[in-house]
Amino acid sequence: MDRRPVIVARGVSKRFMTHSSKATQLKERFVKGRGGASEEFWALRDVDVVVGEGETVGLIGPNGAGKSTLLKVLAGILRPTSGEVDVQGRIASLLELGAGFNGELTGRENVYLNAALLGLSRKEVDGLFDSIVEFSEQAPRIDDPVKHYSSGEYVKLAFSIAVHVDPDVLLVDEVLAVGDEAFARKCLAKIRDFQLAGKTILFVTHSLDLVTELCTRGIVVEHGRVQYDGDPAFAVGTLRKILGTDRPVGEPAAPVEIGGVVVHSAVASGIRGGGPVGRFSAGDPFHLRVHCEVLAGDEVYPGEVGVVVMGAGDIPVFSLRTPKGQGLPAVPGRYVVDFEVDAVPPLNGAFILGVQVDHAETGLPITARRFDDAIWVETGDLPGLLDVPAKAVVSPA
Numbered sequence: 333m334d335r336r337p338v339i340v341a342r343g344v345s346k347r348f349m350t351h352s353s354k355a356t357q358l359k360e361r362f363v364k365g366r367g368g369a370s371e372e373f374w375a376l377r378d379v380d381v382v383v384g385e386g387e388t389v390g391l392i393g394p395n396g397a398g399k400s401t402l403l404k405v406l407a408g409i410l411r412p413t414s415g416e417v418d419v420q421g422r423i424a425s426l427l428e429l430g431a432g433f434n435g436e437l438t439g440r441e442n443v444y445l446n447a448a449l450l451g452l453s454r455k456e457v458d459g460l461f462d463s464i465v466e467f468s469e470q471a472p473r474i475d476d477p478v479k480h481y482s483s484g485e486y487v488k489l490a491f492s493i494a495v496h497v498d499p500d501v502l503l504v505d506e507v508l509a510v511g512d513e514a515f516a517r518k519c520l521a522k523i524r525d526f527q528l529a530g531k532t533i534l535f536v537t538h539s540l541d542l543v544t545e546l547c548t549r550g551i552v553v554e555h556g557r558v559q560y561d562g563d564p565a566f567a568v569g570t571l572r573k574i575l576g577t578d579r580p581v582g583e584p585a586a587p588v589e590i591g592g593v594v595v596h597s598a599v600a601s602g603i604r605g606g607g608p609v610g611r612f613s614a615g616d617p618f619h620l621r622v623h624c625e626v627l628a629g630d631e632v633y634p635g636e637v638g639v640v641v642m643g644a645g646d647i648p649v650f651s652l653r654t655p656k657g658q659g660l661p662a663v664p665g666r667y668v669v670d671f672e673v674d675a676v677p678p679l680n681g682a683f684i685l686g687v688q689v690d691h692a693e694t695g696l697p698i699t700a701r702r703f704d705d706a707i708w709v710e711t712g713d714l715p716g717l718l719d720v721p722a723k724a725v726v727s728p729a
């Protein structure tokens with residue numbers, strides 16, 4: 333990265349001590365004869381994150397992954413158990429509900445208190461006050477104690493303060509989801525303004541579309557560790573994979589291949605049988621030629637040929653398949669399989685190809701091979717699973 337690093341976390345770990353209060357644990361404690369059992373829990377483990385000036389980074393992960401903890405550590409509200417944190421410039425943060433405001437104070441008092449904590453003088457806040465209140469839509473309530481605010485009202489005021497203090501770095505937790513949709517749109521517009529102004533933004537969200545739409549980078553956190561850091565579409569794909577991997581215990585492992593077919597090559601092109609093409613735009617025709625060979629042997633099987641186009645973390649994005657009964661014949665020889673897709677779907681990012689040949693009758697895998705040479709699709713924005721109309725024809729090579 334050639335941008336000036338603004339947010340730096342190196343080897344950051346955060347341990348919480350949890351005091352169990354469950355009744356079932358009481359007995360254990362009693363039996364063990366201890367006064368108070370406490371367990372340690374690592375909410376962050378060895379996290380390295382460097383965010384450059386002007387980047388917009390989406391931080392995503394399952395619940396309990398450590399996202400809020402990481403934001404609090406970066407905001408200086410929590411001290412890491414080990415590791416180093418350095419954030420340059422004025423940080424405005426919109427963290428979990430409860431962080432930042434004093435419930436006993438009124439909205440007006442909290443505006444002054446918060447802005448002061450961010451380094452603004454009373455005079456500066458005087459100048460911004462009306463605008464903060466207007467944006468927050470809380471004028472009628474501004475002299476009520478914030479403990480009487482709804483969570484939506486609370487977030488509106490907190491967000492308004494955060495964006496009015498001219499921060500260099502904006503840290504936003506998923507609290508935005510608390511407000512109403514109209515306000516969420518207003519906040520997004522503000523975040524876009526910040527982007528254009530070259531501010532550095534790190535935000536946590538459950539809205540994966542927002543990550544691909546808005547972010548220049550996506551970071552996936554799971555179990556307190558960074559699992560992926562890079563392309564936003566890939567980050568989203570990686571999270572989807574994580575969320576989808578909670579398979580029932582005892583799910584069978586992939587069966588062993590039975591062999592007898594070799595996949596020699598897979599060449600993507602803009603025309604049938606054309607030279608290799610690596611970059612596509614959404615809507616382009618997409619042709620894929622697979623060369624395979626049915627080997628002579630004691631057992632020769634009819635094979636169906638399938639191609640899986642996979643995004644980050646090997647997430648299938650779409651798949652192509654020879655029609656039933658029209659795959660590789662049980663006749664040794666070389667074959668080409670041409671797949672034709674009329675229009676590349678509106679994907680965005682790099683994709684890899686997996687070619688798999690399955691027994692046409694039993695469905696057992698005969699062989700599989702992956703081609704890591706990425707196909708790039710630009711101009712689109714879909715990282716998901718798609719149903720794409722396509723044709724496939726097998727002919728002797």
Ligand SMILES: Nc1ncnc2c1ncn2[C@@H]1O[C@H](COP(=O)(O)OP(=O)(O)O)[C@@H](O)[C@H]1O
Binds near residue numbers: 395
């Ligand atoms: N103050 C705390 N004491 C003990 N455990 C905590 C504390 N704060 C967070 N945790 C635990 O740390 C883990 C990560 O929490 P959090 O950062 O809030 O996750 P996320 O925001 O990704 O949902 C969770 O298992 C949570 O229960």
Ligand SMILES: [Mg+2]
Binds near residue numbers: 399400401505
């Ligand atoms: Mg959280």
